[in-house]
Structure formats: C-alpha cells, structure tokens
Amino acid sequence: MVRDWTAVMPVKRLGAAKSRLRGAVPPARHGDLALAMVLDTVSAVLAAPAVGELLVVTDDPVAAAAVSALGARVAPDRPDAGLNEAMRHGADEVAGLGRPRAVLAGDLPALRPEQLDAALTAARSGRAYVADAAGTGTVLLAVGPGRPLDPRFGPGSAAAHAASGAVPLTGGWPGLRQDVDTPADLATVLGLGAGRHTCELLRELGIEAACVPAA
Ligand SMILES: Nc1nc2c(ncn2[C@@H]2O[C@H](COP(=O)(O)OP(=O)(O)OP(=O)(O)O)[C@@H](O)[C@H]2O)c(=O)[nH]1
Numbered sequence: 400m401v402r403d404w405t406a407v408m409p410v411k412r413l414g415a416a417k418s419r420l421r422g423a424v425p426p427a428r429h430g431d432l433a434l435a436m437v438l439d440t441v442s443a444v445l446a447a448p449a450v451g452e453l454l455v456v457t458d459d460p461v462a463a464a465a466v467s468a469l470g471a472r473v474a475p476d477r478p479d480a481g482l483n484e485a486m487r488h489g490a491d492e493v494a495g496l497g498r499p500r501a502v503l504a505g506d507l508p509a510l511r512p513e514q515l516d517a518a519l520t521a522a523r524s525g526r527a528y529v530a531d532a533a534g535t536g537t538v539l540l541a542v543g544p545g546r547p548l549d550p551r552f553g554p555g556s557a558a559a560h561a562a563s564g565a566v567p568l569t570g571g572w573p574g575l576r577q578d579v580d581t582p583a584d585l586a587t588v589l590g591l592g593a594g595r596h597t598c599e600l601l602r603e604l605g606i607e608a609a610c611v612p613a614a
C-alpha cells in the first residue's frame with residue numbers, strides 16, 4: 400500500500416482536556432489518562448500502512464515531547480481558536496493542500512491500524528467522514544488533494560459534515576468509531592481492548608482492563 404496520507408491529530412492542553420471524562424480516574428491522574436489515550440491513538444495511526452506522516456497539532460509541551468518520541472511531527476496550535484481551527488491549520492496550512500489528509504481525534508485508544516487503513520482506502524477519492532459509535536459525532540474527516548478540509552466538528556458534527564457534502568463511510572471499525580468522552584465510553588473501550596498506554600495506566604490504578612497487543 401502506498402503511504403501517502405498525512406494524518407492530522409489535534410491535542411488540547413492536557414490540563415484542560417477531556418473534562419467530561421473527569422472522575423474516571425483520580426484527579427491527579429486525569430492528565431495521564433488523556434495523554435495515554437493520545438499515545439495509543441498515535442501508535443495505531445503510525446502503524447497504519449496508508450499513513451505516511453502524522454502531524455499532531457498541540458501547544459502542550461508534555462504531549463508534544465511524547466508524540467515526537469513515537470515518531471509524530473508536531474505543529475503549534477494556531478490560531479489557538481479551538482478544535483476546527485486547529486484541524487484546518489494542520490491539514491490545509493502545515494500539511495498543505497497537495498496531499499490527501501485525514502484528521503482524527505486523539506481520544507481513540509481502541510483504534511487498530513487496519514481499521515484506519517480500511518477507512519482511508521474507502522475515502523480515497525473525495526471528502527468523507529466516519530461518524531462516531533453514537534452516529535451523531537465525527538471521529539475522522541478525510542479529504543483528497545487540492546480540496547480544503549472544511550471541518551465542522553462539534554455537537555451534531557456527523558449531520559454537519561453530511562450537509563457540507565462529505566460522504567459517510569459505512570465500515571464497522573469499532574475501535575475507530577469509539578471515541579472516549581465520558582466514563583461510560585471508557586468502559587466500552589475497555590471491552591473492545593485498549594492500547595498499551597491506556598491499559599497499563601488503568602491496571603496500575605486497579606481498574607480491570609483488556610489490552611490489545613502493541614500496534
Ligand atoms: N489542538 C487542539 N486540540 C483540541 C482542541 N479542542 C479539542 N481538541 C482535541 O480534539 C479531540 C476531540 O476533542 P473533544 O472530545 O471535544 O475533547 P475535549 O475538549 O478535550 O473534551 P471535553 O472537555 O470533554 O469537551 C481531542 O484529541 C482533543 O484533545 C483545541 O482547541 N486545540
């Protein structure tokens with residue numbers, strides 16, 4: 400498979416990230432959990448043969464160092480105006496319109512490389528999205544060369560992406576579709592099998608967790 404996709408992943412400052420997930424682990428470890436989920440998502444993305452490069456858009460120094468160590472490239476969060484602007488900046492300005500780009504959230508700790516490959520293969524020709532497991536949100540938005548990303552993430556983003564002309568991708572891909580916003584989402588992910596970083600952190604905290612093999 401040709402490694403031609405640039406994956407783009409926005410990561411909020413860890414101290415402010417994943418507020419709806421607060422309470423899933425002790426407060427002092429909340430940032431560690433947010434980072435562990437990012438690292439599992441990054442590991443799966445970098446192991447996907449269709450991905451040539453992963454660009455992480457973040458102003459968090461700890462996350463930046465950790466994802467760099469795994470092999471991702473880091474760009475600052477500009478214009479520092481929220482999720483859609485961070486995605487647009489990474490995909491259209493830093494990566495550039497000349498490449499196929501796919502943005503995905505950094506909260507997919509059960510993501511498997513083959514699921515991302517399948518989604519990117521299905522998306523190849525146009526602007527396409529993958530809805531989250533609930534069907535209302537979006538976990539991935541892909542766009543071919545020459546086209547702006549035009550991201551519309553936020554509440555109801557699946558419908559917003561459809562209304563903007565993006566094609567919904569219909570594969571099963573349970574790990575790709577399962578983003579973690581709440582403690583209930585985390586429990587679902589632990590049933591699917593979380594990546595090594597999330598899994599080891601939870602086990603350290605005495606929480607039962609099924610782990611998948613390292614990607
Ligand atoms: N660079 C950047 N990433 C963001 C920003 N807002 C959200 N993200 C990232 O986008 C992905 C999905 O975001 P959300 O699920 O809305 O995450 P969140 O804002 O941390 O979660 P809540 O506080 O629970 O709403 C995660 O990887 C976040 O880290 C932002 O303003 N800048």
Ligand SMILES: C=C(OP(=O)(O)O)C(=O)O
Binds near residue numbers: 535
């Ligand atoms: C930003 C989104 O999701 P969430 O905040 O639920 O992760 C979205 O689905 O567009």
